[in-house]
Amino acid sequence: MTGALLDHIKIYCNLNAEATAGINKWFTASVVKKRTFIVKEGEACHHIYFVAKGCLRMFYLDDKGTEQTIQFALENWWMTDIDAFNKKGTSSFSIQAIEDTVVLGITKNDWDLLLQEQPGLEKYFRIIYERAYAASLFKMRFFRLPKDEMYRHFCTKYPQFIQRIPQKLLASFLGFTPEYLSELRKRKQP
C-alpha cells in the first residue's frame, strides 16, 4: 500500500532497497470512506497523512457555524494540522474524505523516529513543505483578487480540482455562494 508514497519519494530522493523497506514499516494504510472524518476540530491530531488515492479536504467552523474549506489534498499530497501534529495539541481544523480515499498515516513519534533512521528523507520533506509554503504565498495574493478573476486563475492553475471537487465545497473554498459559482461556470462555457 505504500507504493504510491515510495514512488513519490523517489522523484526527489535516491532510495535503495534497504531504505525502501525501512520506510514501509512506519506507515499504516487506511481506507477512508467518502464523508468520513480522519481529524476533528478541537480533538487531538495524532497523524500526518499521505493521500495514496482519493481526495481530502480541510475546513473549520466559523463563528456562525459555517464550514470554511481552506485546503484540498489529491493524490501525492500530504495533509494534517501541522501545528497540532508537531505540538501534540488539539486541531484547529477538521479533515474529511470527499471521495473514498486511501491514506498512509504516521504518528508524530514515529515520524521523528523515521527521520532519525532515514535522514535522507529530510530532503523529501523539505521539498514538500517548500512547495506547500510557495502555494500559500500564491493563495495570499489569489484570495485578494476580484471574484471572477480569482475563479479564472484557479481554473488555469488547478484544473484537476474543478473536475473532482463538488461544487458546494469548491464554492466554500473560494468564498463564493454555490449560486455565484454556478453562474461563473455557465459564463465560462462556450
Next chain:
Amino acid sequence: MTGALLDHIKIYCNLNAEATAGINKWFTASVVKKRTFIVKEGEACHHIYFVAKGCLRMFYLDDKGTEQTIQFALENWWMTDIDAFNKKGTSSFSIQAIEDTVVLGITKNDWDLLLQEQPGLEKYFRIIYERAYAASLFKMRFFRLPKDEMYRHFCTKYPQFIQRIPQKLLASFLGFTPEYLSELRKRKQP
C-alpha cells in the same frame, strides 16, 4: 556577519567547526537601508535572504495600484518569492527593508550547492519551511475573522510586530484603513 545565521542553525542541527566554515563561504552580507528594495515585483528574484538584523516586508501592487503587504520578516526569518527563486522566474512580490537591515543572501545555484555539500542542512530548511507552512495555515483562518478579533489575535501571537511595524504597513497587512487600526489601538488601551 553570518554569526546570527549559524546560531540559528545550531538551534536545530549539530554543526562542527568544518561545517560552520563550509556554510560561511556561501553567503553574502548586505546592509540594506530603510525603504530600500532588495526584490522588485516583475523582476528577477535571484536570492533567498536571512534577516540577521532589522525587518523586511513583502508586498504586491493590486489592480488599483495599492500596496498589499502579505508578510514581514524580523531577525532569524527567511524571505524570498520562493516560487520565483526556485524557478529562476520573475517575482510576484516586492521585498523592502522597513528598518536599516542586515541580510545574508544566497543565490539559487549556490543554495543547491550548499545543500549538496552540507546535506545536514536539509533538516534546518525542512523545519524553516514547515514553520512557514504552519504560519500560513494559521493565516488562512486568521484572515477570515471579524476585524476586531483578527487584531486581538494578532497582538497576542505577534506582539513584537505591533511594536516595530509602522502603523500604515500593519494596516495594509491586516486589510484595514490606517484610521480603523488607530481606532482599534485606542480601544485596546486601558
